[in-house]
Amino acid sequence: MSAASTAEPAFVAKTKTGRVTDFVDQRVGGSGILREFGRKVFPDHWSFMFGEVALYSFVILLLSGTFLTFFFDPSMAETHYDGSYVPLKGVEMSVAYSSSLDISFDIRGGLFMRQVHHWAALLFVASIAVHMLRVFFTGAFRKPREMNWVVGSVLLILAMAAGFTGYSLPDDLLSGNGLRIIDGVIKSIPVIGTYISFFLFGGEFPGTAVIGRLYMLHILLVPALILLMIVLHLFMVVVHKHTQYPGPGRNDNNVVGYPLGPVYAAKAGGFFFIVFGVLALMAGFFTINPIWNYGPYDPSPVSAGTQPDWYIGFVDGALRLMPGTFGDWQVEQTWLGFVFSFNVLLPALVPAGILFTVMFMYPWIERWITKDDREHHVLDRPRNAPTRTAIGMAGFVWYCVMWAAAGSDLIATHFSVSLNDVTYWLRALFFIGPIIAFIVTKRVALALQRKDREIALHGRETGRIVRLPHGEFIEVHAPLDEYKRYKLVGFESPEVLPAVPNEHGVVTRKEKRRAFLSKWFFEDRVAPASPAELEAAHGHGHGHEAVEAQESAKSLSR
């Protein structure tokens, strides 16, 4: 075609690498992708790394887990141990347990890989949890990220599922007792509980099927779902672009940070190796889950001080806290000839149910209360959203009380106190703890906001004490530069939205409830300092009393 001949001559790469790159590029369109993402800007903050830790732990889990599958045999057939761990020689056990011991003692590097895998699993769930706390307390779940918050919550549940199914695989005494507890909880489910138990275990507990089934879930179904969710999660991160902390030059219309290439990619990429290195260090030096100490699963013995992995702890703790009897009255009830084991059902389902329901719905709850449909890309400092921060802390404390309850026996033995008293105290804290946490957190947040105001208006304390000519001592305050000041004053401070009638002129009951909650949320607020106030503070020079007098006159007049 003549048009082609007049166009620029086709690009010909000069080096060999160049030719290979060009070959691929012409077939996949890499240039366009690189042009779009190569310099994409990412905000930088240490608290943004928790999600990265989670992602990297997952990669390490896949790598170490793949190694383990080469040697692990998920069979519950009986065998007699013939490996090199002498204390268990000749002991009857399942093939699963025997092959776990072989991985630990007879395969070079096997113990190391097992420990890396277990530590990475603990870190995986922990980093997801901390990442979610960060997202919650900074309000990063607000529009347009509500759905990504839900995907993240699903990931938390999947991570716990992956952890639990893996925890049970070695078929040692500890994990067997864990399964026994799960079986007991399942059996308490009304109507279908017994059937679910028989279907899961392929008959009566423990049966010979459950390890193989959990193995399939652990290495295929759950990781596939996690991977799918991670893809969704990251896809949405790309669509939304990352949030940023408030500060000078940052607003909801821009994103300030480092370009992906090279700085951000180098930092994030390097961080993978750091996470891997730290996990390797932990695996090398700290024993985790020494299954050889527990022995094979047997329904009769149990070791005192048994603990689930940390992320299941809060459910186990809730099970421990629930009283089974009040005097002679049994919590378990028989109605119409059928058993309702409320002493198991309630603690197993209700606290976790409340936590996860509120967690999933929270973005919509706050959205409804604030009627806020704007996009938010600038994060809140936790102190600038006192009620939200207080709600988060209340939930966190509630979780921690249940979590601590899972170690009630260890608390009792370590601190030489009565086990029963520990339980009574934790039962009380289960109800009071979140309330105290709410009140304290809200007050602390408001106090910090006031402190911010003071610093913004009067500058920071320099530590220099000066004696005035008339003998008064004052501490000299240095004014902030405008960048530092903007960080303290540049935030939104929503106010109470009173109930508004709808199009028929009626204030609905729902709207009244919303207004009530709005009042509860924003009634106590410390407004950001305004330029006028700063002017007032400066205008009176160092006459602090004058400023104070004017301030209080102002607030009284409102």
Add this chain to the structure above:
Amino acid sequence: MGNHSDGSPNHSGTVATAGQNEVEKFQDPGIPPHRLRLADTDPKAAKRAERQVALLFGISVVGTLIFLVAYFAIDLGAEDSSIATIRLQNMLLGLGTAFAMLGIGTGIVHWAKALMPDHEVSEERHAIRYEEDRQAAVRIVDDIVEETGIKRRPLIRNTLLGAVALAPLPAVAIFGDLGPRPDDKLAHTLWAPQEGKLKRLARDPDGTPIKASDVTIGSAFHVIPEGLNDLHEGKLNEKAKAVVLLMRLDPASLNPSEGREDWGYNGIVAYSKICTHVGCPVALYEQQTHHLLCPCHQSTFDLTQECKVIFGPASRPLPQLPIAVDDEGYLVATSDFKEPVGPSYWERDMHERSIDS
């Protein structure tokens, strides 16, 4: 210093002089001026940073070598290998990997922080959705729906919905063989007399029968039914229901209820070891207080009150196994448990009534 934040008592700390919309706000001063790093201005510092990065990469190489040496030089199969050998190898593998990884990781991060440009840049965000796109998408969907004719042909739509709704049923049904029906399996244990022969109480785990005279006051035995160890299939399933704790107390301290006076022998009583809460073994016997404690969730049962729950999350007492002594002086179970053992389940009460009748 200033008392700005207290406000008046009626305003709960609010000092705001007006709603945020009315108050003039501070202007955003923009991104703070960039400050140069030492390595930006001093070529020597840059060179030093370069060497530090290279050193960190070098440490990584050493780590990889440590790993390889530890892997190949330490032989787990050797004659003198012991737990200490494995521990040492594990430690060195960990150390090697840690150096190899941390060397690369810290090296790259140091490189990025010290030598790569650290200018913060600002990029505009774009709308996630544009109105124009939305309208185009709606038109496309309308066209697609129109072309399928699904609105005009409800017969097709309804039959398709019906077919799709039913199609997953086989996928549910096919899981029907995951396990057998429970029936009344949970209501029976190995303790039931077989062909008129009463089962002896045997020691766990070796299975030797226990004589009444072996059980002194204050002692406790972990017990399995005689013959359990000879089972080839379902041994653990049976054990999970049949394990029993055997204790001897001063007969005066036992307070058997009506109908259960002859379930013990001379102060010897046997109770199911499976917790009625969620099924852990109730393995701890507090001899002085006559309490049984479950180590999993701390349910506590009082032996002197027929294992009534006195603390913790369990609701029901531990089931008692009626025992007696046979001609040779061995302890035997006179019958199976009179109620299902272990954690409660939906049909439990039904099963208990059918055992009674």
